Amino acid sequence: xADVTDTFDFDFEDSIQLSPPKNxxxxxxxxxxxxxxxxxxxxxxxAEKKSKRAKVKIDKEDENDHDDREAELSKFVGHCEDxxxxxxxxxxxxxxxxxxxxxxKTFPEVVTPDxxxxxxxxxxxxxxxxxxxxxxxxxxxxEKFLEGLLVDGWLLKLVVACKKVEKPIAMWxxxxxxxxxxxxxxxxxxxxxxxxxxxxxxxIEISWLPGYFEVKNALDNxxxxxxxxxxxxxxxETLFADPKVEGPQNIxxxxxxxxxxxxxxxxxxxxxxxxxxxxxxxxCLFLDRQLLGLSEKLNQxxxxxxxxxxxxxxxxxxxxxxKSIAYRLPKDIxxxxxxxxxxxxxxxxxxxxxxxxxxxxxxxxxxxxxxxEEILRLVMSxxxxxxxxxxxxxxxxxxxxxxxxxxNPATRDKPVIxxxxxxxxxxxxxxxxxxxxxxxxSKLRSKASYLLQxxxxx
Amino acid sequence: MQYLGYxxxxxxxxxxxxxxxxxxSASASAVGCRNxxxxxxxEDNTLAMLEFSSFRTSNTLSQDYxxxxxxxxxAVRSASLIPDxxxxxxxxxxxxxxxxxxxxxxxxxxxxxxQLLHDLEKCFPRVCFPELANASSNPLDVMxxxxxxxxxxxxxxxxxxSTTSSLLIDPLAFHSLIEEVxxxxxxxxxxxxELQSIRAMLLLQYLLVVIExxxxxxxxxxxxxxxxxxxxxxxxxxxxxxxKIIHKALIKDCLQLMSEMFAQESEIHENVEENESSAxxxxxxxxxFSLAFPEVxxxxxxxxxxxxxxxxxxxxFRCVADQHGLTSREDCVxxxxxxxxxxxxxxxxxxxxxxxxxxxxxxxLLKLIMQYFQKYIPKSSVRTRRSNGSVDNTTFxxxxxxxxxxxxxxxxxxxxxxxxxxxxxxxxxxAYLSLSLDQPAEGLPDAAVNVKDTSLIEVCKLTISAITCxxxxxxxxxxxxxxxxxxFTAATIISFNQ
Numbered sequence: 001x002a003d004v005t006d007t008f009d010f011d012f013e014d015s016i017q018l019s020p021p022k023n024x025x026x027x028x029x030x031x032x033x034x035x036x037x038x039x040x041x042x043x044x045x046x047a048e049k050k051s052k053r054a055k056v057k058i059d060k061e062d063e064n065d066h067d068d069r070e071a072e073l074s075k076f077v078g079h080c081e082d083x084x085x086x087x088x089x090x091x092x093x094x095x096x097x098x099x100x101x102x103x104x105k106t107f108p109e110v111v112t113p114d115x116x117x118x119x120x121x122x123x124x125x126x127x128x129x130x131x132x133x134x135x136x137x138x139x140x141x142x143e144k145f146l147e148g149l150l151v152d153g154w155l156l157k158l159v160v161a162c163k164k165v166e167k168p169i170a171m172w173x174x175x176x177x178x179x180x181x182x183x184x185x186x187x188x189x190x191x192x193x194x195x196x197x198x199x200x201x202x203x204i205e206i207s208w209l210p211g212y213f214e215v216k217n218a219l220d221n222x223x224x225x226x227x228x229x230x231x232x233x234x235x236x237e238t239l240f241a242d243p244k245v246e247g248p249q250n251i252x253x254x255x256x257x258x259x260x261x262x263x264x265x266x267x268x269x270x271x272x273x274x275x276x277x278x279x280x281x282x283x284c285l286f287l288d289r290q291l292l293g294l295s296e297k298l299n300q301x302x303x304x305x306x307x308x309x310x311x312x313x314x315x316x317x318x319x320x321x322x323k324s325i326a327y328r329l330p331k332d333i334x335x336x337x338x339x340x341x342x343x344x345x346x347x348x349x350x351x352x353x354x355x356x357x358x359x360x361x362x363x364x365x366x367x368x369x370x371x372x373e374e375i376l377r378l379v380m381s382x383x384x385x386x387x388x389x390x391x392x393x394x395x396x397x398x399x400x401x402x403x404x405x406x407x408n409p410a411t412r413d414k415p416v417i418x419x420x421x422x423x424x425x426x427x428x429x430x431x432x433x434x435x436x437x438x439x440x441x442s443k444l445r446s447k448a449s450y451l452l453q454x455x456x457x458x
Numbered sequence: 459m460q461y462l463g464y465x466x467x468x469x470x471x472x473x474x475x476x477x478x479x480x481x482x483s484a485s486a487s488a489v490g491c492r493n494x495x496x497x498x499x500x501e502d503n504t505l506a507m508l509e510f511s512s513f514r515t516s517n518t519l520s521q522d523y524x525x526x527x528x529x530x531x532x533a534v535r536s537a538s539l540i541p542d543x544x545x546x547x548x549x550x551x552x553x554x555x556x557x558x559x560x561x562x563x564x565x566x567x568x569x570x571x572x573q574l575l576h577d578l579e580k581c582f583p584r585v586c587f588p589e590l591a592n593a594s595s596n597p598l599d600v601m602x603x604x605x606x607x608x609x610x611x612x613x614x615x616x617x618x619x620s621t622t623s624s625l626l627i628d629p630l631a632f633h634s635l636i637e638e639v640x641x642x643x644x645x646x647x648x649x650x651x652e653l654q655s656i657r658a659m660l661l662l663q664y665l666l667v668v669i670e671x672x673x674x675x676x677x678x679x680x681x682x683x684x685x686x687x688x689x690x691x692x693x694x695x696x697x698x699x700x701x702k703i704i705h706k707a708l709i710k711d712c713l714q715l716m717s718e719m720f721a722q723e724s725e726i727h728e729n730v731e732e733n734e735s736s737a738x739x740x741x742x743x744x745x746x747f748s749l750a751f752p753e754v755x756x757x758x759x760x761x762x763x764x765x766x767x768x769x770x771x772x773x774x775f776r777c778v779a780d781q782h783g784l785t786s787r788e789d790c791v792x793x794x795x796x797x798x799x800x801x802x803x804x805x806x807x808x809x810x811x812x813x814x815x816x817x818x819x820x821x822x823l824l825k826l827i828m829q830y831f832q833k834y835i836p837k838s839s840v841r842t843r844r845s846n847g848s849v850d851n852t853t854f855x856x857x858x859x860x861x862x863x864x865x866x867x868x869x870x871x872x873x874x875x876x877x878x879x880x881x882x883x884x885x886x887x888x889a890y891l892s893l894s895l896d897q898p899a900e901g902l903p904d905a906a907v908n909v910k911d912t913s914l915i916e917v918c919k920l921t922i923s924a925i926t927c928x929x930x931x932x933x934x935x936x937x938x939x940x941x942x943x944x945x946f947t948a949a950t951i952i953s954f955n956q
Contacts, residue, residue, distance in 0.1 A: 293750020
């Protein structure tokens, strides 16, 4: 107490500021603490009161806006119902599709050769004809004239008449076809190559032909992801998201060129393994949704390349193509798309379809001994009654196995296989009840029973 | 290969027995007996996939709806195309596939159904003939024509068209499809309507594939044994002869469509960059369209050209049949397609460039251009030998000689216009070159274009002199680039052969 009176004796502010003794401070702080506590309590009470009030308020608001909220809710429910009917009460299949092209590189510049260096120019200047033709005006036009010759189709006639396709011309037209941003030039250059490669006249000398290097280079420039194009794009947003990674326009010309090239068979310098690589690339292209509209061209191209193999090398080639595709592509819904896109009626394509489906199955099960019986045993061993069983995967396995067996009569007709396949299908169709609410249950069930009926009918 | 359908006798009904004794290849009966349950089961099971689940919402298709249809298409493929002894789909199944191509609005479905129909066409020929070797002595009697499903409908009465076949194409619908393609491709520049226009073009392409698959085997047989009835019953002839449409208007619209497609392509060429930047702004833009569109357009243009060729071929076969007295009152008189095309080209010069650029059947093109000139070459200077009102027997070098004569050249240029003459000479020369360079051994297939008498060098020289003459007639006119190129080529060929 004395301390307090002391402080009152002195000038109040100075004493506190100059020498605040520790004891005093404690006491003063004690007072402050009390005050603080009081305020805190008050604050909490206030807060509680406020929240109570707020609750009351919300309740009141709720009652007031009841109709609005009800409308909103019913709208939401309606929306859900729409969604439900839309998806038919079942889970949607994931969308297939992978990103095959990354960022496009800058294309190399297409160099137009000097018309004066060409074979046909040299022969013409030596004649009195040149005054008649007016070579001067041709010379003035320079590369425009050569482009005109190409677009209007005269270049082909000149080449046929001279029986020679010179290297600069060949390289120029190839580059135009692959890299020109002008659709007209690209198409004209493709026509030129198509005609040159399918000429009946054998005596034409072609000094330069594009090989694997050029094709690979072109794909590389288009941004083709050689390493692993296996980024699945499983929903619509990412599938169509980035216009910058849009597939290159000239890919069409390249696909058509490859088709013609392997169809003509004549002048090709591709090794067997290179051709196998190209087949793998083409099959990957099927999985890019951007190229959906080109599937017809891709099919033709695939058929023509596949027919290029010699009979004796096809067996091993088809196996290695199938293996590398299976390694490369994701083991999800895309497997089915891959197999279904190999769709020609050609014998070899059927065989390839079967081989690819088989290799996918081997990898999906990580199968140690890749024989038919083992694979089917693994499929059979899946217990569909088990709640943890992944029905989507099973759906994919059944689809793969169907394609594998369908295109491979030798295996399919073995009694053991036939029996096992039957059991697999029965598992899926009979052990899944039609009230099963798991995802994909009804899809799997109906697929299996459809296939089962197909077998019974035979 | 499997044949479907039963044989219908042309002429006398003889070989019911042959049908019943059906070898594996003559098939409907065989298929019918052996597999009837299987087929019906297949039909029910596959079609069930379409009815099964989901509803179609107004503007967007649910993924489930699309998946069901894809599963259906895939099931048909596995049943019909993949097995070695696959059976063709039933009519109902065909109709369902065709319906998908015709009406759905998903690129994936359209492509898949088009591809499937295309492959089915390859595997199951439309027209089948019992092996000629077996068909006793007279192949004329045993022309089997199958009863395969066809997307065309030629019933006379409207009532006959039941609800199921309402999606089939009758001649009127074919004509309006051509108009639709022309319209849609006009409007599709903004990128919005591209799906519709891709669908319309693919539909047209498929129909033309069917027409061709039906026409070609019949022409082969006609050439072998002069059976006009077969050609009379071809889809193409029934289409052109139908009273529902005006044959002339159809051809005109086809020409119009072709020129529009051509114009649009060059436009795309000019505005590449502009298009690229603006296309992305359009809502719902799908990069798949921008890749698919030019390609689909190019192939529909090519199939349109095929249609022109088939029409002209049909006319020339008809001429032959007329000469042999095989035609009857059933064949109503039609203006030959070539005449209609020629008239259009003369009266609408803007059609000329696209037509000459696109039409790649060289012998027909050369013939057409010669007919064009023959209309304007003063009669006195041309030897004409008319045979039954058919083509004038003038040769290409004869025409070049006419053009090398400055008075004739002057009068032709006065009537036709200098640019048209230049275009015609250049394209005729190009067509001539293709014919004589590409198959030097065989010579030219068409007798009307007589080139055997004159050597290639001779024609090149004549071309040069004709061009020189054209240039002298109108000194102010500039040579078209196309003609300059022709001149250059002719000169090169001469110099190379000296």
